[in-house]
Amino acid sequence: MEFELNSKEPIYIQIKRFMKMRIVSGELKEGERLLSVRDYASELKVNPNTILRVYAELENEGLINTQRGIGKFVTEDVENIKVLRKQASTDLLKDFILKSKVLGFSKEEIVELITEMYEEV
Known part of the structure; x- marks a missing residue:
């Protein structure tokens, strides 16, 4: 990194x-x-x-x-790290979803986009 x-x-x-x-x-x-x-x-x-x-x-x-x-x-403290890891991912997803909604994407389109991106990475 x-x-x-x-x-x-x-x-x-x-x-x-x-x-x-x-x-x-x-x-x-x-x-x-x-x-x-x-x-x-x-x-x-x-x-x-x-x-x-x-x-x-x-x-x-x-x-x-x-x-x-x-x-x-x-x-x-592995549990603390797990909690923070989940929080970091949640924050990223919230930001992505909010921006996608502003662009006019529906829930289904956002889910489809995430699924496609997940498969590509």
Whole structure:
């Protein structure tokens, strides 16, 4: 999963969303150690305080935890990750459905479109 900054929203929100997606998609595994604040900031070419804020918010959401003196790790709470994964998919689908309705698609057409797209991917 590639990360690319845009100027439309705050950097920490973009990084947080990216990290969250990597966790719920399984790209970052349960219990996996994260890069240090300094290393991750250097990799993304952002201020370390930005990464500190991202890590703090992810920890508040229960997605990562700190082992004092060792580092930060992806949570091993599989149920929390499942809930967040389902929520992320639901949010994407809601957005897709709302936009499709604005374009004039019926429920049946939306279901058909999703089915076709699912088969293609």
